[in-house]
Structure formats: C-alpha cells, structure tokens
Amino acid sequence: MLNQLTISELTAKIAKREVSAREATQACLDRVAKVDGQIHAFISHNDADALAQADAVDKLVEQGDIANRPLLGVPIGIKDVLAVKDHPLNCGSKILGNFVSPYDATVIEKLKAAGAIIFGRLNMDEFAMGSSTENSAFGITRNPWDTTRIPGGSSGGSAAAVAADEVIATLGTDTGGSIRQPAALCGCVGMKPTYGRVSRYGLVAFASSLDQVGPFSKDVRDNATLLNVISGYDKRDSTSVNQPVPDYTKALDGNIKGLRIGLPKEYMIGGLDPEVKAAVDAAVKQLQSLGATVEEISLPHTDYAAATYYIIAPAEASANLARFDGIRYCARVDGADPIELYSKTRGAGFGPEVKRRIILGTYVLSSGYYDAYYLRAQKVRTLIRQDFLKAFEKVDAIITPTTPTAAFKIGEKSDDPLQMYLSDVFTISCNLAGICGVSLPCGFTKSPKLPIGLQLLGKPFGEEVMLKIAHAYEQSTGWHKERAVIGA
Numbered sequence: 001m002l003n004q005l006t007i008s009e010l011t012a013k014i015a016k017r018e019v020s021a022r023e024a025t026q027a028c029l030d031r032v033a034k035v036d037g038q039i040h041a042f043i044s045h046n047d048a049d050a051l052a053q054a055d056a057v058d059k060l061v062e063q064g065d066i067a068n069r070p071l072l073g074v075p076i077g078i079k080d081v082l083a084v085k086d087h088p089l090n091c092g093s094k095i096l097g098n099f100v101s102p103y104d105a106t107v108i109e110k111l112k113a114a115g116a117i118i119f120g121r122l123n124m125d126e127f128a129m130g131s132s133t134e135n136s137a138f139g140i141t142r143n144p145w146d147t148t149r150i151p152g153g154s155s156g157g158s159a160a161a162v163a164a165d166e167v168i169a170t171l172g173t174d175t176g177g178s179i180r181q182p183a184a185l186c187g188c189v190g191m192k193p194t195y196g197r198v199s200r201y202g203l204v205a206f207a208s209s210l211d212q213v214g215p216f217s218k219d220v221r222d223n224a225t226l227l228n229v230i231s232g233y234d235k236r237d238s239t240s241v242n243q244p245v246p247d248y249t250k251a252l253d254g255n256i257k258g259l260r261i262g263l264p265k266e267y268m269i270g271g272l273d274p275e276v277k278a279a280v281d282a283a284v285k286q287l288q289s290l291g292a293t294v295e296e297i298s299l300p301h302t303d304y305a306a307a308t309y310y311i312i313a314p315a316e317a318s319a320n321l322a323r324f325d326g327i328r329y330c331a332r333v334d335g336a337d338p339i340e341l342y343s344k345t346r347g348a349g350f351g352p353e354v355k356r357r358i359i360l361g362t363y364v365l366s367s368g369y370y371d372a373y374y375l376r377a378q379k380v381r382t383l384i385r386q387d388f389l390k391a392f393e394k395v396d397a398i399i400t401p402t403t404p405t406a407a408f409k410i411g412e413k414s415d416d417p418l419q420m421y422l423s424d425v426f427t428i429s430c431n432l433a434g435i436c437g438v439s440l441p442c443g444f445t446k447s448p449k450l451p452i453g454l455q456l457l458g459k460p461f462g463e464e465v466m467l468k469i470a471h472a473y474e475q476s477t478g479w480h481k482e483r484a485v486i487g488a
C-alpha cells in the first residue's frame with residue numbers, strides 16, 4: 001500500500017516512474033476515507049485539490065524536472081495553524097469562521113517547491129493550547145493505537161495521521177512539546193528544531209519566543225529530509241537565524257562511537273510510569289552498546305520549567321491573540337459599540353482554555369504584577385538555558401523520556417488543567433532554552449499496547465548529532481516498524 005511507505009521509499013518509486021503522485025495521493029485519500037471516521041485527525045481535506053496538485057507533480061516527472069525535489073509526490077498533512085494559500089485556516093478554533101489563507105507560509109512554499117502534495121487541515125488544540133487535542137472546536141482526535149485514548153497535543157491530528165498511515169508525513173508546531181509529546185504517544189518521530197532554524201512566517205503565533213514548526217514522520221531519515229526542506233533563514237521572519245543548512249541525512253551513518261550522552265537526574269522522578277522508565281533505561285543500555293557513553297548530568301532548574309512556561313507562554317499569547325477582535329477578520333458578533341463587539345466576538349469565539357490563558361497572560365503582564373511574575377519568569381528562563389549550555393560543554397546530547405506516561409484516556413485530565421499542564425514536564429524546558437529536541441519510539445506498554453517515546457535533546461543548531469544518535473538507535477531496535485492496527 002503506497003500510503004504505508006516512507007518518504008525515501010515513495011520518492012524513489014515516483015522518480016523511477018513505478019508509481020505516480022496521483023496513485024500515492026489516491027492511496028492516502030482512500031485510507032483517510034476508510035479510517036478517519038474513527039480517528040478524526042483531519043478537520044478537512046479537499047480531494048480534488050490534492051489530486052490536482054498530484055497531477056501537476058506527475059507533469060514535472062514527465063518533463064524530467066525532478067532535481068532538487070526531495071518530496072516528489074509525497075502527500076504531507078498540515079496542522080491547522082499554518083497558512084496554505086486558498087485553504088481554510090482555523091487554528092482549531094471557532095473564532096476564525098470561514099477564513100481562507102491569502103498566502104503560503106514559508107514552510108509551505110518550501111514543501112511545494114520540493115514536490116510535496118499539501119494534504120488537508122489537521123486537527124489541533126485551539127491555538128495550540130493543550131496536550132490532548134481535546135481543546136479543539138472541531139471535535140476530538142483519537143489515538144490510532146487505542147481509540148479510547150488521546151493522541152497527545154496540541155498537534156494531535158499531525159501525529160495520529162502519520163500513525164494511522166493516512167499521509168506519509170505531516171508538519172506540526174511545538175511551543176512546549178506539541179510535536180514531541182503527540183509523536184511519543186502515537187509512536188512516530190517528531191522534532192522541534194532549534195529556535196530560529198525554521199521560519200515562522202505564516203504560522204499563527206501562540207507564544208512567539210517559543211514556537212517552532214517541525215516534522216512528524218515514520219522514521220528518523222524522513223524527519224531529516226523534511227528538516228532539510230523547511231530549514232533556513234527567511235527575511236520575513238526576523239527571528240530566523242542566518243546559518244547554513246547542512247544536509248541532515250548525511251549525518252545518519254549509524255556511527256555513534258565515542259559520542260557522549262547526558263542523562264539528567266532531575267528527569268527520572270516520581271510520577272514517571274515504571275514501564276516508561278524501563279523503556280528509557282533499556283534505551284540507555286542500547287546506546288551504550290552502540291559505543292556511546294552515557295553519564296548522569298544535572299539540570300538544576302528543571303523544577304521551575306513548568307511554572308516559568310505557564311507565565312511566559314500565556315503572556316505572549318494574550319498579546320498575540322489580541323488581533324482576533326472581529327474587526328479585521330473573525331466570525332464577528334455585533335455589539336452596540338466597539339467594546340461590546342470585541343467582547344461578544346471573543347466571548348463566543350474562544351474556547352475555555354484559550355480564555356484561561358488570555359486572562360492569566362493579561363494578569364502577569366499588568367502593572368504591579370509584571371515584575372513579580374513576567375520579569376521573574378524571564379530570569380528563570382535564562383537560568384534554564386544556562387543549565388543546558390553548561391551541560392552541553394560535557395555532552396553531545398541529552399536523553400530523557402518524552403512523557404511521564406503513555407497516552408491517557410479521553411476525558412481523564414480535561415477537568416484538571418494543572419494535571420494536563422504536567423504532561424509536558426519533560427518537553428517544556430527545550431523550548432524555554434531554545435534548543436532542539438526529537439521524540440522517537442522506544443517501546444510499548446504491555447496492556448494495552450501503547451507507544452513510549454524517547455526524547456533526545458541537542459545543542460542549539462545541533463540537529464545533526466541529535467538525529468545521528470536517534471537514527472542509530474532506531475535502526476538498531478526497529479520499534480518504528482510496528483504499526484497501529486486500525487481499519488484492518
């Protein structure tokens with residue numbers, strides 16, 4: 001089945017004209033028709049549009065115009081927070097109404113130029129706030145490994161679509177773990193690049209100093225291929241960094257002899273599920289047997305990461321979301337005067353979690369509380385970054401569990417925001433520090449069988465070494481080959 005292939009396998013077949021982009025796209029559309037009723041990874045998809053893009057790619061193949069197209073004919077799903085010209089853009093929210101993007105995000109331009117088929121809108125927590133995709137205004141997404149469980153969030157649709165083989169790969173965004181956490185819970189590979197590696201132009205901002213776009217894929221090689229395509233400086237995003245983009249697939253040679261990996265003692269805490277701990281312990285042994293050295297390190301400010309994040313992220317969100325006012329766009333609810341119009345539009349359009357964050361964010365930025373909360377959080381953020389930079393003087397990468405537990409049940413944490421916030425304790429620091437991180441499968445719980453994620457963290461712009469280690473581990477274990485049984 002073409003929808004089950006990796007990017008490397010599919011592009012090789014298309015380049016050799018063994019299959020067409022249309023056939024690959026049709027295989028994904030058929031799969032979506034068959035299983036998405038059970039998963040609901042997609043908010044929407046436009047079959048005619050996807051097939052028209054595929055035909056255009058097949059024309060390129062016919063004309064022999066296939067050089068520099070590493071995603072030739074590959075259907076790629078897009079999180080509903082990235083602008084795709086002429087596609088709907090809702091950010092998992094009601095507030096944008098019938099909004100259609102007038103332009104492409106930089107990452108979408110790059111995918112298109114690389115030959116990808118831009119396939120559908122993937123479900124997410126509203127404005128990327130959440131860890132379970134239960135905060136979407138478009139209904140919940142279910143985990144392909146067990147449809148009574150959440151897929152993680154906020155990029156739950158992006159992870160579930162890959163895990164259910166509905167598309168070959170997807171893009172998501174990660175502000176505090178929203179790529180790595182759902183990748184872990186759905187058993188795929190998901191990466192948050194270093195802050196500034198990938199342009200945010202055309203990404204609807206949640207917390208601008210933390211947000212990064214990144215890939216979900218079935219294996220590490222595909223992840224590296226996607227990073228090659230989406231990385232790079234963009235003059236339209238002043239926070240993108242002007243650093244050369246290496247070929248990340250070149251680093252994947254399996255040789256990790258002599259690399260030093262740090263195991264932070266603060267991460268092996270109580271609350272960590274014993275099966276998750278056992279899987280990470282086994283991964284450590286595996287990496288040692290491949291010739292890496294693993295040593296204990298300390299990241300002393302880890303305990304403050306969640307508190308710091310839940311001040312900084314809502315503060316930035318409260319400012320970013322001010323633009324959704326019913327004047328310039330949005331599903332407007334009229335009022336007698338502008339103030340009433342704003343409050344009615346925002347009151348009706350935003351869901352409870354988004355409102356909670358806006359209220360929290362406005363509070364921590366208000367005069368009198370700014371110094372006590374926001375400014376202090378910024379200082380702690382610097383300490384957290386320094387912890388990592390210090391650790392990276394000794395080690396090449398850091399290994400941790402991605403999440404404290406495997407996927408939880410739908411509804412289990414939705415009434416307790418604090419419990420929900422704690423499901424990202426291991427992923428949040430990476431965003432605060434601006435470094436890179438990847439999650440990849442490292443085993444399964446016994447009963448029910450649910451994926452467990454291993455997180456590797458790398459230095460700023462250290463994606464090559466991080467992916468090299470991830471790839472060596474993956475190839476020597478083969479966990480990524482296990483697929484969710486759905487729609488069989």
Ligand code: GLN
Nearest residue numbers: 128129130175176177178
């Ligand atoms: N779960 C975290 C939050 O709710 C992270 C979300 C994200 O990375 N977008 O804010």
